[in-house]
Amino acid sequence: MLLRQINNIAIGIFIASLIPLYILYLQPNYRALTFNLTINIQMKNTSNNKKIILLKKELDKVGIKYEETKGEYFPTYSQMHNRAAIIPQIVVSPCSDWGVARVLSLLTSLEIYENTSVSVRSGGHGYFNGASCDGIMINLSMMDNCDLNENIISLQPGCILGKIIYLLHQNNKALPHGDCFDVHAGGHFTTAGWDFILSKKYGLGCQHVESAKIVLWSGETLVVNEHSHPDILWSLKGGAAAEIGVVTELNLKVIEAPSTASWCLKLMSKNQLKVCVANKTFLKAHHLPREISVSFRIHFEPGYSEPMCSFNVFSLFSISETLKILRQELGETVVKIIENSDDWKTGSILDVRMITASDYLTETPEAISEVTSEKLRRSPLTYWEETSWKREMVDSYFTTLSSWSIPDCDQMFLDLINACEKIKDHPLKWRMYILTASGGAKIKEKRCSMELGEVLTRFELHWDEPNGEDEYYAKEFTEDINIIIQKYRDSGPKRIYRGDIWLAEQGYCEKLEKIKAKYSLSTNKISSHKLTCSSLVMR
Ligand SMILES: Cc1cc2nc3c(=O)[nH]c(=O)nc-3n(C[C@H](O)[C@H](O)[C@H](O)COP(=O)(O)OP(=O)(O)OC[C@H]3O[C@@H](n4cnc5c(N)ncnc54)[C@H](O)[C@@H]3O)c2cc1C
Known part of the structure; x- marks a missing residue:
């Protein structure tokens, strides 16, 4: 009996609370407002979908690879070290400077930055998952060339440390860098490059960057060195290029390999x-x-x-x-x-680089020349010593x-x-x-x-x-x-x-923000600087 009474009171209160809402609904302005809101959301989704369809058409036209993952899986060539990383809807994988510039120009002209997040991935080993987002991932793992000319090593962002170790060894050169063979040049040499043997004397790997190529979000390509955009060069030495675009080439000064x-x-x-x-x-x-x-x-x-x-x-x-x-x-x-x-x-320095390697690789260090990202994931214990792998290298x-x-x-x-x-x-x-x-x-x-x-x-x-x-x-x-x-x-x-850094905000630096603002504003093809930056997951 008591329960039924409580029930009736509750129903009464609920109906009474709907009356003011109904009166509000009768007001023409309110109806227009809610109607507009619904239409806006629908239009936004529709136009966004249209933009993505157009993007895919254009990518097909110029032959740039993309994979629609629908936020369900990471293609093997674009996996993240942290399995908690958010999965993108589309992974776009250009394989040249031109391809990167083309992709960014399309994102600009189709105004995709405005309501879709975009991230850049080289090796996916950043602890804070800045390389992934819920929108479009630009995956650079196909850009994996590396070349050594006298004292300069030229690296595309998708080059793995394993490959760099071998190239340096072959040429009797060295560079401070990390010990995980699968970390990629793009993130590593713009934010890190610390090691046990060389960095105390020679500094971090990222401090060795002498020049670079970077494609701004607008699609414009800049050559960066001491004379041309020195502020960007500074930002490449540990500041993740101030998040002003996609680095497509890094040139670093190497040292002679120490004899002992x-x-x-x-x-x-x-x-x-x-x-x-x-x-x-x-x-x-x-x-x-x-x-x-x-x-x-x-x-x-x-x-x-x-x-x-x-x-x-x-x-x-x-x-x-x-x-x-x-x-x-x-x-x-x-x-x-x-x-x-x-x-x-x-x-040798090559032997030092093998300290966390499997017995096989330690005995045959030259076999590092055959290591790829895909092999490291498919058959990790061929290359890693098991305990090191379990506590550090494993995804x-x-x-x-x-x-x-x-x-x-x-x-x-x-x-x-x-x-x-x-x-x-x-x-x-x-x-x-x-x-x-x-x-x-x-x-x-x-x-x-x-x-x-x-x-x-x-x-x-x-x-x-x-x-x-x-x-x-x-x-x-x-x-x-x-x-x-x-x-x-x-x-x-x-x-x-x-x-x-394991949280994006840990990378915040006022000086880098100023550089970011300067180069984002110069991209006048993008309609709203603010919108662009907030929609980018690049941090
Ligand atoms: C297992 C492991 C071992 C490590 N060992 C060491 C070590 O010994 N020494 C050391 O110093 N560090 C080490 N690190 C840290 C590592 O060097 C950095 O996290 C590095 O940034 C990873 O680079 P990435 O390209 O593989 O990662 P990503 O996740 O692809 O990139 C890291 C960040 O840089 C951005 N980025 C990547 N490429 C580009 C590009 N081309 N243009 C613009 N932005 C780009 C991404 O958006 C992301 O925000 C290690 C990390 C792991 C997971």
């Missing part, structure tokens, strides 16, 4: 780590010559139940010379931990952190090891690492469009199934790690390392 490389990756027990911490080893290592880079890496290693800290030394000196310097700078007690000759290796879901740390951060390693001990019984322990590298490539004499710190700390944790227990666990653990890393944060640099 030696390295030691020593797994330490917790007690050995305590010795390092007590001796302020990491802080002291920071003052080593630029030829010697030290990093500490925390991870789980097969055969050990506890988390391990690896004491990594990379040097451009011989082993004996390196140990002599380490003895002087770090002290005998610490060097005792790493002095065993079995822990040291010496070889998966993941959380990532990156922060500039203060050099005086030895205690952080003990805090991190203690935190990692808590996950030693969880299967996700195999899917993470925390790396802190001294000498974060802060080369003052080289221009760079990102502010660099002295020490770089980064963390990753991967899982395979979305929205499950693993994801929940991973996010909680990431938060624990973040709290520790933030305690040792270097508050000097205002932004994090550009190649590591």
Whole structure:
């Protein structure tokens, strides 16, 4: 009885609330407004669909490849490293400068930028997924030429690091760059290029860019160098080209390959780590010559139940010379931990690049010349050492952190090891690492469009199934790690390392925004600058 009464009251209130709406509906203006709104939305969708049909027709006419994915799948040649990346409706894959210019001209003349997002993908390895969007992805993986002429290496954006490693090796040249063979030149050499062996002395890969070709969103192509558009050249050195268009060629100055490389990756027990911490080893290592880079890496290693800290030394000196310097700078007690000759290796830069490679590739490093993006995905363990692949290279879901740390951060390693001990019984322990590298490539004499710190700390944790227990666990653990890393944060640099950003806004820089505004405005064929920029997912 009571229930029925409550029901009647509720129905009464509902009907009463409709009366003012009905009165409003009787007003001619309101009816016109709602009608117009519906028509506008319909027209917008229809005209947008028409624009896309026209775009496809034009692409067919000029023979530029595209694939309609309808937001359901990534074609294998345009996959993203982060499986959580949004899937585009259409993937357009030009294979030349001309093709890129043609695509961007079409997007401009058809006014597609106005209500469709557009993104640019080279290798899809950016952590923040800026290369993908829910509209049109311009995929550059088909533009994969690379060429070396004297001291300049010319790269198309779709060239993979694996191919670059081989070309440099063949010519006895070198360049600082990352260790994942499948990272592509387009994103890497405009935002990153940090490594263990060369970047402390020679700067980041992106700091080596000497000239480039870039197609503005309007379709206009610019040649960029010290004399022509030097502001864009600056933005290419770590500022993702200020998001003013699509980079179709990068020319970087290479160095002669160093004659010697030696390295030691020593797994330490917790007690050995305590010795390092007590001796302020990491802080002291920071003052080593630029030829010697030290990093500490925390991870789980097969055969050990506890988390391990690896004491990594990379040097451009011989082993004996390196140990002599380490003895002087770090002290005998610490060097005792790493002095065993079995822990040291010496070889070429090519050998250093193979540290995370499979046994097969380590023994036959020249086989890197055969590696392609597709093979790395189809048969990863032919090329990668399994544990490295699982915690870093594999396409998966993941959380990532990156922060500039203060050099005086030895205690952080003990805090991190203690935190990692808590996950030693969880299967996700195999899917993470925390790396802190001294000498974060802060080369003052080289221009760079990102502010660099002295020490770089980064963390990753991967899982395979979305929205499950693993994801929940991973996010909680990431938060624990973040709290520790933030305690040792270097508050000097205002932004994090550009190649590591995992949120688009972390790339924001006022100076880059000014460059973006300057070159977007010059594209007077685009009707509304504001609309264009906000509709672009390029960040
Ligand atoms: C497994 C892994 C290992 C890594 N190792 C290292 C390392 O050792 N050292 C290091 O410094 N960094 C490293 N990185 C970071 C990596 O170098 C950067 O994230 C880089 O930007 C990826 O480039 P990409 O072309 O593969 O990615 P993409 O996702 O295709 O590009 C990254 C960003 O650049 C934009 N972009 C790409 N190409 C162009 C273009 N031609 N024109 C204009 N904009 C473009 C994209 O829109 C996107 O916003 C690593 C990343 C991963 C996932």
